[in-house]
Amino acid sequence: MKSVGRAGALRVVVDLNRCQGYAQCCYVAPDDFALRGHEILFYDPAPAAARRGTIERAVQACPVRAISLQAAPDDGEAP
């Protein structure tokens, strides 16, 4: 898993208080989510835009709805 990190990337964050390590995201999107040790979730917060469909499936698969993905482009006069 190597994140793009810059312009064009998706933006993902997981609420790790909420995450219970069910690992459904890891099955759906193994290139973007992985368990390390018994239950540490490591994920790519900036996957390539082409991965949107896969990440959306991971968002839906999470039984505790811990994954957030930015749906729309940035707005505002942003730098």
Add this chain to the structure above:
Amino acid sequence: MTPEPAGIVVVGASLAGLRGAEALRRGGYDGPLTLVGAEPHRPYDRPPLSKHVLAGALEADATRLPELTSLRARWRLGSAAVALDRAARTVRLADGSVLAYDKLLVATGAQARPWPAETGGDLAGIHTLRGRDDARTLRTALVAGPRHVLIVGAGLIGCEAASCLRDLGLPVTLADPHPAPLANSFGTFVGGVIAGCLRDAGAVFRPGTQVKAFEGDAAGRVVRARLADGSALEADLVIAALGAVRATGWLRRADLMADPGGLTCDAACRARAADGTACPDIYAAGDVARWPIPLYEGRLVCVEHWGNAVEQASHAARNMLAGPGDQRPYTHLPAFWSSQFGINIKLVGLTAGADSVAVVQGSRASRRFLAVYGQAGRSIAALSFDQARWLPAYAGAILAGAAFPPILDATDQPRIERADPGFSPSRASASAPRPVEVFHA
């Protein structure tokens, strides 16, 4: 200077500021919305900085937070708020511009406590870790291959950094005045488990160690730490992990209850003026807010956790849009996570004031367990080492004020044993009146 048009101004463009702004829009606020950020970056996530970014698994700029609502905001990034004029309802920024507000959300967070300049804090090679740029700078310094890394402070950041650095194969010494790592957060009973992890990972943990000063070479680079006992520790790279101070300097002349310990709020997240009255137009949320927590007798706390930033900002936003007769109190169960030495650590509740701890599942020796903290016969916090799925059940017990221990026996042990959690004396007397308590994530 003519003030710009009013509306809601959110000062602080990190997690709390972003989620607060989103909650305002979701709550139906349609007026002008401005986000002010000291850093030149759109909001980004901080927890990965001391973990995957230091380890090199993520770039420092990879953690920009998803923006979950259309904000239609004006972003004023890279210019910190420097003064608040409550009478004029304006915020002045470092670039000299003045923003008028009708309502203000203070979400300026906290800053890493720096090592004092008079005892070597200005030397090159001394790092703190709070922001994205700190993480990038520190990562670059680690890649250069330091010979002796000294981490001062065995709190969560210090321990996470030690874990990463050992993964990178770097020599690490972790020094802390307490007898165990994470002694403030978890007490020595549990902190001893992390001491074992440090040892197994090949880090040197120096308990009971007080660093007095840093000394440099002719070029102004740090070369050693001078300890309270007069001895020295070689160090060409230092991470000062000394906790945080709340970013309230810009409120100094605003006649609010604000100091480096936080900005005091009422139960509804409204900032208190110096005379104690709640300001109807100024709210605070996240690390900077010092608020009365209903679950723990309403004592004033700063909860420097990711989950509190999200929840308190949303709650403050809700109250900002509600009428004066509909100001709801903020109720929250603090919770945080850490990952270090391959272990997923999660805590719910506040451990401060605990007089007992009990391992209700698993064992410290296996480094997989669930421990509950008790105070005066009541369960006040629960801690998981790689047992996260059981934690919600204990969160329920804490919210309900259940007896301690919450269970009397378990499948893997006939009788739940109680132990002394091993908090330092000042911490153990948390029920005595004190100005503020701070809980770090």
